[in-house]
Structure formats: C-alpha cells, structure tokens
Amino acid sequence: MKLLRYGPLGQEKPGILAADGTIRDLSAHVADIAGDAILPEGLARLAAIDPATLPVVEGSPRLGAAVGGTGKFICIGLNYSDHAAETGATVPPEPIIFMKATSAICGPNDNVEIPRGSQKTDWEVELGVVIGKTAKYVSEDEAMDHVAGYVLVNDVSERAFQTEHHGQWTKGKSADTFGPTGPWLVTRDEVPDPQNLKMWLDVNGKRVQDGSSKTMVYGVKFLVSYLSRFMSLRPGDIISTGTPPGVGLGMKPPVFLKAGDVVELGIEGLGTQRQVFVQA
Structure with a gap:
C-alpha cells in the first residue's frame, strides 16, 4: 500500500x-x-x-508528511561509504546517531525555508524507515517485524550550523521545513529489498546525487536492532538512514542552496518530492 x-x-x-x-x-x-x-x-x-x-479526492491537494504523530526523527550520519569518502570522513565503527527536531517535518512539496544567517544550506536524499510496532532490545532477525514501511526524506542541512557552531549536529538539521517527508508511506511488503533502491536528487534540473541504498554501510535490519538497544522505537518514529554522494558540501568548490533554487528528488518505488527554497 x-x-x-x-x-x-x-x-x-x-x-x-x-x-x-x-x-x-x-x-x-x-x-x-x-x-x-x-x-x-x-x-x-x-x-x-x-x-x-473509497471516495475519490478531487483535484490536486497538498500532500502532508506521509506519517503523523512522529515522536522521534532519528538520523544516521556518514552511513554511505561513497558519501563518507567525498566528505573526507572515515566510515565510523558504529553508526553516528543524531536527532532531527520533529518540528522540521513538512510535506514533500512544501517550500523549504533557508534559515536567517545561513550560508551553507545543503540537500540529502535519504531512505526513511517508519516504525510500526514498538521495538526494544530486538534482534536483527526480529527487526523487520517492527517496520511499517518506508518514506522518501530530504534531510536538509545547514552545514555551518551543523559543524562550525560547535556542539552536536542537531542544530544544523532542525530548522523549520528541514524534513520534507513523503509523498507516501510505502508498506514493507512493497519494498522487498530496501538495500537495493536507486536514489537521485536534482538541483535546478541538474542531477547531483545518483546513488543506491546498496552502498549503505549499516543496513535497515541492523539499524533498527542497534537503535533499539539505546531507546525504544515507537509507531510513527522515523529513522533517516543517510545519503549517497553528491551533496553540496562534497563538491569542489562546495555549492549551497539559495532562495529560488528548486530541488527534486526520488527513491525507486517511494515517489518523488519537489521543493522551492525560500528565504526565512
């Protein structure tokens, strides 16, 4: 579904x-x-x-975030080997975990606000995992029983806020509208292998990310099990699993978003998003 x-x-x-x-x-x-x-x-x-x-919904209504009531928006950093290489980082021996404020969540085609004072707003196409049953201390063999399905996520990031303002990454990930999610929650039965999905992202019509979830270092089963050791995962929680190469930070020289830019992205089987970036 x-x-x-x-x-x-x-x-x-x-x-x-x-x-x-x-x-x-x-x-x-x-x-x-x-x-x-x-x-x-x-x-x-x-x-x-x-x-x-069921009744047909007429016209072309706005789509909201594909899942409501999200209590936790958990993100995994540097989880693609080729993305880590482009940023000059080493693949971590355990997953890097940070939180994105749930107030960042918005619809897949809503405008995205560039925060005041931002100079380094960036894009990241990501596979989002939606929890459908409480997970606490679950094994990898049990992990998928706790997954409702998958969503497309743009993990919008402000790189200066993330790494130059000291402290944790959360402040560079949590601005309002920095979490476009959807268009759909695609149930697990429709995604036989989440570790083999094509992913792409365009900026102003130019393809900048063209990757696959098969280069993910820590896969979905492992992440659900791993995270459940540190916190309970509850229905509606989202795990955003990292991005393939092609982010603005990794370009030489780096390229960042400005008001008026249009970002389009998609994951095989999970639909597409389109955002116009505007100044907050």
Missing part, C-alpha cells in the same frame, strides 16, 4: 493511492496515518479495503 496524508497544514486527512493513480479518502476508516493505524493489525485492516470503494 501507498498511504498518504493530504490537505492543509495541520488539517491533513488520511488517504491511499489507488492503482489508477487517484487519491482515495480513508477518513471513514482511520483518523490519521499514525498510531494504531500503522500497527501490524492496523495495516492489515487497511490492506483488506478495496481502494476502488
């Missing part, structure tokens, strides 16, 4: 993408794509519904 949320910011309704490409309204069945709706039994109930029997 491809589950989604549509409507004005803060008033999103639950929907599903039908086989004919139309959005169908799920409001009569669930309040939101969040909480109980993405538990295994909740997803099973939704899977039993024939989308053709």
